[in-house]
Amino acid sequence: MILPIVAYGADVLRKVAIDIDQDYPQLDKFIEDMWETMYASNGVGLAAPQVNKSIRLFVIDSAQIFEHQEDDEKGKYPDEPGTKKVFINAHIVEFGGEDWGYNEGCLSIPKIREDIMRPEEVTIEYLDEKLQPHTETFTGLTARIIQHEYDHIEGKLFIDYLKPLRKKMLKGKLTDISKGKVKVDYKMVFPK
Structure with missing residues (x-):
């Protein structure tokens, strides 16, 4: 079942x-719904708070980026061909490498994309969909998507990394999103 995505401004x-x-009730079904929702909205990651569940769960599929990249981009990132994973109760252990910029967007903040600096490597402890524990290090675009989705379960958004002036310039667009004055081609719920 495709779940509605919560828009910017929602408390969750x-x-x-x-x-x-x-x-946790119907965990398998919820994970299945998360995948379906992410793919239906053309996302590469989706966190439970984005579908109005304040639990530490997110899904990522960085392989989609590599499948759709231009030829001149091929071989540019160390994590090619990408990773598809479920992360439950995730906690970042450490960051590594240099910070690098990449143009990020978010399903909960449609029509806004910004260059965000993040570390090139992340080590994270998590449970998979079978609730088996793992500690893994990820790099490149996969590490970036994990950090972006991890921020969601920490109550943080990618726009929080912007400089105050840039955030101020986006205020009108963000207000429009929170008031439902934005058209998207996926199911979305707006704050009341």
Whole structure:
């Protein structure tokens, strides 16, 4: 089932999400719905708070970026051909490498894209969809998507990395999003 995506301005996007356990109701179905929602909205990552659930769960599929990149981009990133994973109760252990910029967007903040600086490497502890524990290090675009989605479960948004002046310049657009004055081609709910 395709879930509606919560728009900028909703309280759930600013809460630190909680860990879950094996008793979380219909976890398999929820994960399946997360994948379906992400693909239906042309995303490469989706966090539970974006579908109005304040739990520490997100999904990513960086392989989609590599499948759709131009020929001159091929071989540019160390994580090619990408990764598809579920992250439950994720906690970042450490960052590594140099910070680098990339133009990011967010399904909850449609029609806004900005260059965001992030570390090129992230080590993260998490449970997979079978609730098996892992500690892994990711690089490149995969590391970036993980950091972006991880921010969601920490109540943080990519626009929080912008300089104050740039944020001020986007204020009108952000207000329009929170008031539902934006057209998207996926299901979206706006704050009341």
